Amino acid sequence: MSPVADPELVLVGVTRRFGEVVALDRLDLTIARGEVVGLLGHNGAGKTTTVRLLAGLLAADGGTVRVGGLDPTVDGATVRRRLGVLPADPVVDRRMTAAQNLAFAADVFGMAEAGLDARIDAALERFGLAGRGDDEVAGFSTGMRQRLSLARVLLPDPEVLLLDEPTAALDPIAARQVRRELAMLAAEEGRTVVVATHDLAEAELLCDRVVVLERGRIVVDGSPAELAAAHGTGGLLLEVAPDQVDIVHRRLSRLAAVRDVEIDAAGRVRARGVPRDEIPGLVWALAAAELAVYEVRRLDPTLEEVYLALHDRAPVRAEAPGTDDGGGG
Numbered sequence: 001m002s003p004v005a006d007p008e009l010v011l012v013g014v015t016r017r018f019g020e021v022v023a024l025d026r027l028d029l030t031i032a033r034g035e036v037v038g039l040l041g042h043n044g045a046g047k048t049t050t051v052r053l054l055a056g057l058l059a060a061d062g063g064t065v066r067v068g069g070l071d072p073t074v075d076g077a078t079v080r081r082r083l084g085v086l087p088a089d090p091v092v093d094r095r096m097t098a099a100q101n102l103a104f105a106a107d108v109f110g111m112a113e114a115g116l117d118a119r120i121d122a123a124l125e126r127f128g129l130a131g132r133g134d135d136e137v138a139g140f141s142t143g144m145r146q147r148l149s150l151a152r153v154l155l156p157d158p159e160v161l162l163l164d165e166p167t168a169a170l171d172p173i174a175a176r177q178v179r180r181e182l183a184m185l186a187a188e189e190g191r192t193v194v195v196a197t198h199d200l201a202e203a204e205l206l207c208d209r210v211v212v213l214e215r216g217r218i219v220v221d222g223s224p225a226e227l228a229a230a231h232g233t234g235g236l237l238l239e240v241a242p243d244q245v246d247i248v249h250r251r252l253s254r255l256a257a258v259r260d261v262e263i264d265a266a267g268r269v270r271a272r273g274v275p276r277d278e279i280p281g282l283v284w285a286l287a288a289a290e291l292a293v294y295e296v297r298r299l300d301p302t303l304e305e306v307y308l309a310l311h312d313r314a315p316v317r318a319e320a321p322g323t324d325d326g327g328g329g
């Protein structure tokens, strides 16, 4: 990877162990100011550990961690002023009301009193909690606490956001609302966002760069489009004469590489896993069989397909980029 122009978050050769477990193994990761980076990986891959090291909540056993050039374990107070950290478990006080939680956070963040009530109301509204400000958090569902926790993190408008599974506890409607808010934040000039997630659609929506961790090391690093081009096989959509849909479905299903052949609601045949260079031959074979093809469209692979393709492939670990050469990943 080329040197990062304006590095905001830097991990160089970072190792963190928990007893025998090596959670991060000489990890090199540099994130530029304004980048929105998704951290992906199976359970235990090291995503939360990475977030906690950047937030100064953990110390590394080896290597260097820097946030805006500062060591979070040394200059904790200065670093924390720039960071908004959403941990996996919501940080809100159940004995207080929602508004009190935000007012308390504002106090901790040293925010000005003037206009604070309006800011708190706006924050509650933004995360679907309008009208719930005076309710005790003890009576909130997990998803509501998660949304309040996000409102709390964003209240001081931090330059850098570290979000650990921001939508994991949310129902689909709330998750969509939170993703929209995060997408707007992520799109703002100069805001750096790191989001650890298992939700690949979320990563695809929010992130301009995706880093896949495995056993504490980076196995893949690139934009969703780069990953799709390098690792995905994509799909195909065919519109054929209505009385030939079943024949085309059968023909596609027989091809070895092709998966998930289905007829969609519009009566078109969709298939995944079609290698690009097999498409011309396939179209030729259909035409040679005198099947009437009205449309052929290539479907780009989703990040989910890329991720599954990577993990279906046994030697992914062996393909880890050389991270030992000090070359910046």
Ligand SMILES: Nc1ncnc2c1ncn2[C@@H]1O[C@H](COP(=O)(O)OP(=O)(O)OP(=O)(O)O)[C@@H](O)[C@H]1O
Pocket: 018, 021, 022, 023, 041, 042, 043, 044, 045, 046, 047, 048, 049, 050
């Ligand atoms: N406080 C801890 N004590 C003991 N082991 C830990 C601790 N924190 C992390 N680990 C171990 O370090 C490894 C990496 O954990 P981490 O939480 O960073 O993974 P993750 O990618 O966030 O996983 P998940 O997707 O399940 O949240 C795991 O093997 C985990 O068991």
